[in-house]
Amino acid sequence: MASFLEFKNISKGYPGVQALSDISFAVEKGAVHGLMGENGAGKSTLIRILSGDQSADTGEISLDGSVQHYSSARDAFDAGVIVIHQELQLVAELTVAENLWLGRFPAKAGMIDFKKLVSDVSQKLEAIGIDVDPRIKVANLSIGQRQMVEIAKAVMLDARVIALDEPTSSLSSRESEILFALIGKLKAQGKIILYISHRLDEVFRLCDSLTVLRDGKLAAHHASLAKVTRDQVITEMVGREISNIWGWRARKIGTERLKVEKLGGRLLPNPVSFDVRSGEIFGFFGLIGAGRSEMARLLYGADHRHTGTVTIDGVAVGGNNPRHSIEAGMVLCPEDRKFDGIIQGRSIEENIAVSSRRHFSPLGILQPGKEARLADRFIEKLRIRTPSRKQDIVNLSGGNQQKVILGRWLSEQGVKVLVIDEPTRGIDVGAKAEIYNILYELAENGMAIIVISSELPEVMGISDRIAVMCQGRIAAVYDRDAFDERKILAAALPDRSAAAVA
Amino acid sequence: MSVSLKKLLLGEQGLVVIFALAFIVVAVFVPNFLTERNMLGLLQSVVTIGIVACTMMFCLASRDFDLSVGSTVAFCGMIAVMASNATGSILLGLIAALLCGALVGLVNGVVIARFRINALITTLATMQIVRGLALISSDGRAVGINDPNFYQLALSKFLGIPAPIWVMLVLFIAFGFILNRTVFGKNTLAIGGNPEASRLAGVNVVSMRVWIFALQGFVCAIAGILLASRITSGQPNAATGLELSVISACVLGGVSLAGGRAAMAGVIVGVLIMGIAENVMNLLNIQAFYQYVVRGLILLLAVLLDNLRSGAVGRRG
Incomplete structure (x- = not known):
């Protein structure tokens, strides 16, 4: 033809x-x-x-x-x-x-x-x-x-x-x-x-x-x-070989860091409970509307929590205000970077320092030199590709924006729990591998990481354990050695008889 | 237009360059413009706009809007005069006015930030309510000042420059510092850039917005006191239309109505451009009616320039 x-x-x-x-x-x-x-x-x-x-x-x-x-x-x-x-x-x-x-x-x-x-x-x-x-x-x-x-x-x-x-x-x-x-x-x-x-x-x-x-x-x-x-x-x-873009490697998993009991809210009417250990990457998979992101927002205090308790290292975290979570050592990289993540019109430097600057700004007065050094450090460490730290964040690619948001939280002090929702949505393959590596490194240093994703290969590729959500409930939890694409998908489908089709 | 000229005009400092050029042209061609007397007169004439623009800048930078400033200025001027007359103490009068101003701002802020009512509608309402209160409290008449010391607020001079101009300069410096060098300023800009992302990044958006409005009310009270002192009375109809001049000056100065972008230097230039336009037209004996047209045209030009500039930035990206 x-x-x-x-x-x-x-x-x-x-x-x-x-x-x-x-x-x-x-x-x-x-x-x-x-x-x-x-x-x-x-x-x-x-x-x-x-x-x-x-x-x-x-x-x-x-x-x-x-x-x-x-x-x-x-x-x-x-x-x-x-x-x-x-x-x-x-x-x-x-x-x-x-x-x-x-x-x-x-x-x-x-x-x-x-x-x-x-x-x-x-x-x-x-x-x-x-x-x-x-x-x-x-x-x-x-x-x-x-x-x-x-x-x-x-x-x-x-x-x-x-x-x-x-x-x-x-x-x-x-x-x-x-x-x-x-x-x-x-x-x-x-x-x-x-x-x-x-x-x-x-x-x-x-x-x-x-x-x-x-x-x-x-x-x-x-x-x-x-x-x-x-x-x-x-x-x-x-232009280079990436034979296994997940690059998962075994690491030492410690004791319980985050404990969530009966967490519920308006958009999550059936309370969920789970726990995550230090050094563990805990994946959440589910179809759209399964309640994954709603759970993450409730956990972080972005939405109003109706029921449940959240404890980090045995200390209860107050709900309903992201600030409480940040101070308790729990941070969120949101699902929708454009609307909930990046601060448009402001520089990379300001996007990184927006939360952590309170630690080094006596009486609320900024220390511009410290902010600049902080920004440069994370630009280098996370390999953010930009001509300068003064660049407006909207000019960066999706992968680099995600890295800036990670930098925002890594510059915080004592982060114990990182919740990352759709870590690589709209991000190209090269940057994906870099972001996974950052997550592994953080886990190796003892952070408890919750990864939420609608891409099953990604969740299976990087998690140590997966919770499958379906219609606002945790339908099943699998350990890494029990990961099975068909089983996980079957648990995620609201209609169990449809599992055979998937 | 040559490339370098275009770059200069559309660059970061474009407005300052245009202002400098306009200033030189006016100084050369308009008789009596560059005299000490006229310069001081010019600065005096922009004191109210200049002071209120300081906090309006924060309001706009955080994606908010305040139409109630003109009414608040008049109301607080009335309160200052009436409370001073009633108590016999100027100090008490001033304190009362500042508290009333902050209270108006606080009400605006709480309604807008906590009850999530659109800022335009809320301040449109308080603009009328507060103007009404100013009229009610004096039965619609001007109230004279009993204690002549009150006049001294506007008349006293330091280094040959009247006090209100000093107050304006101090506020310019203070708010410039707050915007650029404090967490408060940066959080204001962050909220304007993306309110939800700022909240999730731990910025207390609701209380920030309430504070910005309260500050706006407080600063309006300062402007109101100085205005009352200069016109030697409390006038319930003072400062009508001030909100539009102040917002114009801010927009002229490059403050984005979409939030997230503001600079004190720009706002100062914006205020001065408004003042100079009026001053020059007075010096050239141009009928007052034309001044509205010219002010409107200047604003349109500024917005077009801003549009060109962000267009140039967008294409680079």
Whole structure:
């Protein structure tokens, strides 16, 4: 089959950075094509050029043999190229049907013809197998359903190329399955799907062909994935061998550090109890909505605790205020770095010192020299890649932002319990391994670490023990030598009979 | 525009550069501008705005907003005069005014931070309530000052410079220090940058916000006392529209309304630009009505400049 979408010698530079150099590859009609690479490898830039958001310095894109010259996102849209971003672009207060027709409402004498609107949309949704009521407001849909609606919109607009940017990053596995089925249908209709993801297993499952970018250059192009291995792709992405990215190593596990009894709150109505020993990495796994992050927030005092006690080394920790937890030696790296973690507009230095500066600021007066040295120390120790400690944290990649937040807590005095929620979400492979190593090192020094993750391989790869949560309860706890992917997943599924499917 | 000029104007110190250029142009072309008398007059005219801008900067930097400052200034001026007249002691009058100012701020802060009511709505309400209290307490009339020593607050001079200007300068230095060199200042900026992340990082966001508003009220009382002394009476209608001038000066000075970004030097320049614009128009005998238009235009220009600047930063990233 002839290639349909073709990138020819695309280059793009920003002041100080060559984001893309001489990228050429082609995708066939009716193919799902993976696009992988570490953060900063140039995937986003390439997608921006494809969507007409930015123009390439040199090179061209052709669709169906004709070279495209778009000067705006509108042109790309008219040519049938639609990009579905991680941040979805629907109007929350309008219904599904209204969103799908937005800008082109069917009108009768100046009035919107709602009957036609709804019937038309339900027909189209049905045709592509999306089970969503078109009369519902988008605000009331789950993120997975919203994504379906976006894809439906792309199909209605007769898109020829649909690019999905990290589509499963906030979907549960069940929602992901529905998405994958939809992608299969679109493929059968001859659409080209560009699938951008960090998740190797998804790429291997879905994609027919794959392009790997590294540092703005084409690292590899596989026209077929039949003979490609995962390790090979990882090596192509990072340019070095990472045979086992988890790097788990046995360590000495001490006595009980953290004891949680009957912890409960508004979002966690069934109280949970567990304990974590010093030097232990205790993993929490569960599907989205299982209550993992809610548990973490209650534990840390970020949300209001209704019941339960938390003790660290035998000393009770007062709830309902993160400050009490910090002072008792328990810290949290939150799930959503953008909203709960980083302090936008402020420097790396300030983001690191925000909590620990109280220890060396007599009468609340800062010691700028001490803060600077502290920041430099952690930039070096955690290998945060930045031109200077004065850099605004929003300019860092996800992995480096996570390291800054770790630095914030490691600069605190006497941290005994570290709770880290989705430690590597949106973080590239190289930085992942670095973060795991930091966690191992902390555990070796006696810290009790709670790792919460929705990625089963990650939880299994780095934990000494795993608690599986399901519908707000701890459904099972496994020791490392009893880890079994199928058993853990089965415990996480609300419907036990569905375990066989997983 | 050449690259280096663009860099200079859109850089960190862009506003200061523009201010310096404007100052030189005005000094050369406007007669009587660069005289000692006019300079002192100019500074006197911005004392109220300048003082209140110190704490407004904290308010805006922490993503809050305070519309009640004009009313609080008038109310506290009234309290200072009436309490002094009633007790016969200026000191007691001043203490009463400062306490009332802090109380208004505290109420704002508690309603906004603890009961989580939008700051714009809350201070819109207290702005009217406090103005109403000022009018009620004097039956809508100006209240004269009994003890002539009260005038001395505004009239006394040190090194040839009137006391209110000194007060403003001291507050500029004090709040500049607090913003840049204390945990309080950094926490203010952190809250503006991301309130939830700050809370999870152990910053006591609720009490910080309450404190910022209380401080704002207290500082309004200082401005109100000095204003009452200068106009030799307590005027319930004083300082109307002050909130808008103060917020304009802050925004001119690069304080981001989205929070997280503020600098004392910028705010001082913002205050001076507002003052100079008015002063020059007075010197050139331009009708007062035009001054509103010019002030509005300056504000729009400042915001556009700010937008260009953050755009330039965004593209670099």
